[in-house]
Amino acid sequence: MARKPRIEYCGALYHVLSRGNQKRPTFRTAKDYEDYLGRLWRYHEKFGFVLYAYCLMPNHIHLLIEARDVPLSKIMQAVQFSYTQSFNRRHKTVGHLFQGRYKAILCQHDEYLLELVRYIHLNPVRAKLAKNPRDYKWSSHRALLELEKEPRCDVSAVLDLFGKRHKEAAKRYEAFVLEAIGMGHRKEFYQVKDQRVLGEDKFIAKTLAKEENEHSGKIFYKVSLQEIIDAVAREWDIPPGMILSPRRSRLGSFARSMIAVLAKSVSGMTMKEVGRHFSKGESAMAHRYRALEENFAQDTGLLKRWRRLHDLLIAGKPRKICLNAYPKNK
Structure with a gap:
């Protein structure tokens, strides 16, 4: 079955997953991780999307993005393409770095935002790369705990959901994440409808109807x-x-x-x-x-x-x- 086209509109929330080609590493050195994050944040400034969370694993990435005026396809093309070129130059390699088309799941905002932030930040713990998510350097979890001098995610967009004062909100946020530290893979976050949408039936029906109506010309x-x-x-x-x-x-x-x-x-x-x-x-x-x-x-x-x-x-x-x-x- 041919893949269906992505649903793109202003305000859409996406859980993006991109794997290394043939499960090979997409990051070999600390410089690679820094390079990707630098590009991600520069395009964040250029395109104006909301970056709720990210986690860079050795052979794949997770991003939680809310698109605004610029569609996700353009954002990801800019980030992935420029990073691939840089990676290949640095390591004297050629060919595809990422495996095929990245997966972008359109998610119901209110129902899944915080759950996905938590799930993404617990990836290093599930992979046994860290015992506590705050120990993993290449995710936005530390930024949400206000442990980074230059956070490269939209901290307020997440912490404001836990309280007006960021210091107390960060503590509540961390407690929320640690509540799920023993959970394994959450397959429900990948059980999508129509190959593209995660949410309640009413949200899915409304989204698909919106796509049909708005993209018909x-x-x-x-x-x-x-x-x-x-x-x-x-x-x-x-x-x-x-x-x-x-x-x-x-x-x-x-x-x-x-x-x-x-x-x-x-x-x-x-x-x-x-x-x-x-x-x-x-x-x-x-x-x-x-x-x-x-x-x-x-x-x-x-x-x-x-x-x-x-x-x-x-x-x-x-x-x-x-x-x-x-x-x-x-």
Whole structure:
């Protein structure tokens, strides 16, 4: 089954989980952790999202983010892409650092905010990296206890829920966290509805209805799939017959992936529609789509060529309204 698009709107609360590629470490040294946190906070200042909590584990990260004017997809692309480049330069490595698409669970704010803050900060204890969460340096727990000179999370957004005076509120917050120190993995925080949403039935129904209503009018362009195929064939000098051939070839597979990304972003086509043209299933095309998007994070040259081709395809073309399309932000 193809993954459903993310639900994005101002005020949405997300529990973000991103794992290292093939479970490999995403942080090797203290400098790596500092680098990631520095980038996360700089983009926090730039994009204006609320960062309730974070925990950087050796091979994965947890973030609790409330998006505001800038959607989560843009926030995560900026943080993950810039950190991956920096990590690869520093350690003289290449390729993907993070595994596929990060998981972002849209959560009911009032019901799950504090529970998720606690759960995220207890990750090092569950992993036996610390006996007490205040002993783990790479989470926002210490900042909420006001033990850090330069906190890199929105301290007031959490402590204000425990009282007006931060000193007393921090004590109440710590007591709240330690109450659950013996709990193991909380699978209920991952049992989501519609592959994307965590909350009560009423919240889920309202959220999905909101998505349907608010995202039903994205503007695309009247560009045919054949025009996109021809443009990709010219740009990379790939014979059209190779693109359409059922035989497996590296160039043909790359071309179909590029066509899928362009068809969705330019014309609003679904992966089912694109796959039908190539006699491929929806899931197969969705996989190619995601794989190429991940390559963009590693290959800025390829990303520039994609953008240039995108602009060439839409130049002078009339717009169209594509109903019920998800507004993917790029």
